[in-house]
Amino acid sequence: MVRLNNRKEKIRNILVPIIAVLLGFVxxxxxxxxxxxxxxxxxxxxxxxxxxxxxxxGLNARNIGEIFVTAGPLIFTALGFAVANSAGFFNIGLSGQxxxxxxxxxxxxxxxxxxxxxxxxxxxxxxxxxxxxxxAAIPGFLRAFFGTSEVIVTIMMNYxxxxxxNHLVNNVMSESMITTxxxxxxxxxxxxxxxxxxxxxxxxxxxxxxxxxxxxxxVLVWFLMKKTTLGYEIRxxxxxxxxxEYAGMSSKRTIIISMIISGTLAGLGGVVQGLGxxxxxxxxxxxxxxxxxxMAVSLLGSGSSIGILLSALLFSILKLGxxxxxxxxxxxxxxxxxxxxxxxxxxxxxxIRFLLAKIFDGKKEALVVQEIEAQxxxxxxxxxxx
Numbered sequence: 001m002v003r004l005n006n007r008k009e010k011i012r013n014i015l016v017p018i019i020a021v022l023l024g025f026v027x028x029x030x031x032x033x034x035x036x037x038x039x040x041x042x043x044x045x046x047x048x049x050x051x052x053x054x055x056x057x058g059l060n061a062r063n064i065g066e067i068f069v070t071a072g073p074l075i076f077t078a079l080g081f082a083v084a085n086s087a088g089f090f091n092i093g094l095s096g097q098x099x100x101x102x103x104x105x106x107x108x109x110x111x112x113x114x115x116x117x118x119x120x121x122x123x124x125x126x127x128x129x130x131x132x133x134x135x136a137a138i139p140g141f142l143r144a145f146f147g148t149s150e151v152i153v154t155i156m157m158n159y160x161x162x163x164x165x166n167h168l169v170n171n172v173m174s175e176s177m178i179t180t181x182x183x184x185x186x187x188x189x190x191x192x193x194x195x196x197x198x199x200x201x202x203x204x205x206x207x208x209x210x211x212x213x214x215x216x217x218x219v220l221v222w223f224l225m226k227k228t229t230l231g232y233e234i235r236x237x238x239x240x241x242x243x244x245e246y247a248g249m250s251s252k253r254t255i256i257i258s259m260i261i262s263g264t265l266a267g268l269g270g271v272v273q274g275l276g277x278x279x280x281x282x283x284x285x286x287x288x289x290x291x292x293x294x295m296a297v298s299l300l301g302s303g304s305s306i307g308i309l310l311s312a313l314l315f316s317i318l319k320l321g322x323x324x325x326x327x328x329x330x331x332x333x334x335x336x337x338x339x340x341x342x343x344x345x346x347x348x349x350x351x352i353r354f355l356l357a358k359i360f361d362g363k364k365e366a367l368v369v370q371e372i373e374a375q376x377x378x379x380x381x382x383x384x385x386x
Contacts, residue, residue, distance in 0.1 A: 012356050017300045017307065019356075020349040021314065024342030031341070035334060042325045042338075049324020050317050063320060065198070065205030069277055070316035072210035073098065075308060076269030077294025079221050080136075080262040082303035084150075086225060087258035088238035089143065093154030094266045095291025096161035097135045099284065101128035101267030102274040103165045106184055106281040109191035110177040117190040124191055125213075125271050132267015133260045135161055140259025144252040150259075158287045166283045182283035193276035210272030215309075217265065222305040224261075234258045269294065293343075300346040318342065 029039030050067065053060040077094045084091035091097075105128030112120045139153035170182055179185050193208035225231035233254050236244045241251040269290055274281055297315055301307025322335040345352075 012353065013302050013304075015356060016349050016353050017302065017311070017346070019352050020300065020345040021342060023352075024345040027345070028338035028341045031337065032330065032334065037328075037330050037334070041328050042330050045328040045330075046321035046325050047317075049327070050321045060203075061201070062203035062205045065202030065207035066320055067313060067316040068211040069206045069208065070319055071309075071312040072208070072214045072276065073269040073273045073290045074294050074297050074312040074315055075211075075214040075218065076265050076272065077290050078298035078301065078308045078312060079217060079305075080265035080269070081295045081298040082301075082308065083221065083225070083234070083258055083265065084262040085298065085303060086238050087234045087255055088241065089150045089255070091136065091139075091154055091259065091262045091266075092151050092295075093136060093139060093157045093161075093263075093291075094269075094294055095287035095289075096154070096158035097132040097263045097266035098270035098273065098288050098291055099161050099165050100131040100135045101270030102288075103168060103270075103281055104128045104131040104267075105271040106187060106274045107168075107173065107177075109187040109275065110173075110185060112191070113188045115190065120188075120191045121193070121275070124275060125268070128271035128274070129264045129267045132270060133264040136259045136263020136266065137256065140256045140263075143259070144255040158291075162284060162287055165281075169281060169283055184280045184282070186279045187275060191275060192279050193272065194279065206277055208272070208276035210276035213268070213272065217268070218305040218309060221265070230254075230257065266291065266294075296343050296346050299349065 025043070029043070032039040032042055048054075049060075050063050051060055052058075077098060080094055080097070081091055105124040108124040108127045109120060112123070115123075135157060136154075139148075139150050139157060142148040142153055143150045166182070169178070169184060173184065177184050193210050194206060195209065198207045198209075199205065225235065233244070233249050234257075236247070236249060237251045237254045237258075244254070245251050270288070273288070273290060293315055297308060297311040300314070301309070301311040318339050322339050325335045325338075326332055
């Protein structure tokens with residue numbers, strides 16, 4: 001019976017994100033049709049833009065490379081959200097923590113323009129991750145020792161870090177690091193995550209080492225959460241802090257550590273965004289989208305490493321392919337609505353999970369009733385009736 005339940009739960013975990021995405025595409029197509037546009041044409045153009053080269057008719061190596069460029073930071077922020085969520089709270093501050101990592105890594109890279117690659121690149125990555133960890137440790141500490149809402153604190157931290165980062169670029173960084181107001185210089189070749197080899201095999205896309213770093217951390221986080229004592233404690237505290245305390249675990253320490261890990265991962269997402277995707281920093285008008293998109297990626301992937309990888313690739317395809325839908329005459333606003341609808345169904349995937357549970361449980365109850373009805377009456381077996 002336990003094996004059967006586990007098997008049903010695994011099937012349910014696979015079906016939920018698939019159904020959520022399909023429903024998103026269906027409703028998005030209905031809305032396109034309601035405004036007089038062909039959903040088949042729109043979706044066809046979306047996937048053609050991503051995968052097909054319009055000139056040669058073959059695979060579009062550049063756009064395929066850009067898929068992984070977009071997926072890299074999303075994987076890190078999704079992992080950060082998954083770790084915090086396993087501990088039982090929502091880290092809404094992924095955007096600010098990623099921004100902290102972005103600014104710090106660019107600053108280190110520009111401050112050491114002549115340093116060798118083996119020195120400046122690892123140092124910039126470590127400093128960026130550390131700044132993300134510090135940004136997340138503050139709400140983690142407040143939650144652990146004062147019981148403050150991590151949602152409110154992390155949301156406010158997003159604004160603090162956003163305007164602090166803009167201030168640093170506008171007023172603190174050396175003039176030798178700035179090209180124009182609010183925009184830094186490009187980092188040197190030794191500090192960039194982009195390489196000539198990756199550019200050559202993807203038709204000069206921005207594919208960089210960040211995606212490989214993200215894949216490594218997918219494995220590391222899986223190992224941490226599933227195979228280590230710390231991972232067990234994080235999951236235990238998330239399920240029941242009181243019982244964890246009774247079992248000898250320190251819920252306060254675990255909350256802070258899990259938040260630091262979450263911020264470190266988000267900071268790495270910002271590092272990849274800075275040193276890999278853009279190679280510089282520029283003033284941001286709002287919180288980074290990779291933080292909020294990373295939350296949706298994590299929820300769609302059920303917090304698992306393989307699920308996060310597939311979800312990040314899907315979101316990258318939607319982002320890149322959505323631009324191509326405009327060539328089919330579909331307005332950009334409608335494209336954004338379509339992508340938002342898919343994300344909406346991802347966000348309410350718990351409703352789909354609830355309905356699937358009802359279906360599975362209903363079938364199980366029906367089987368139980370059939371088994372009871374099929375059992376012979378004990379008194380009939382003895383030859384007596386009532």
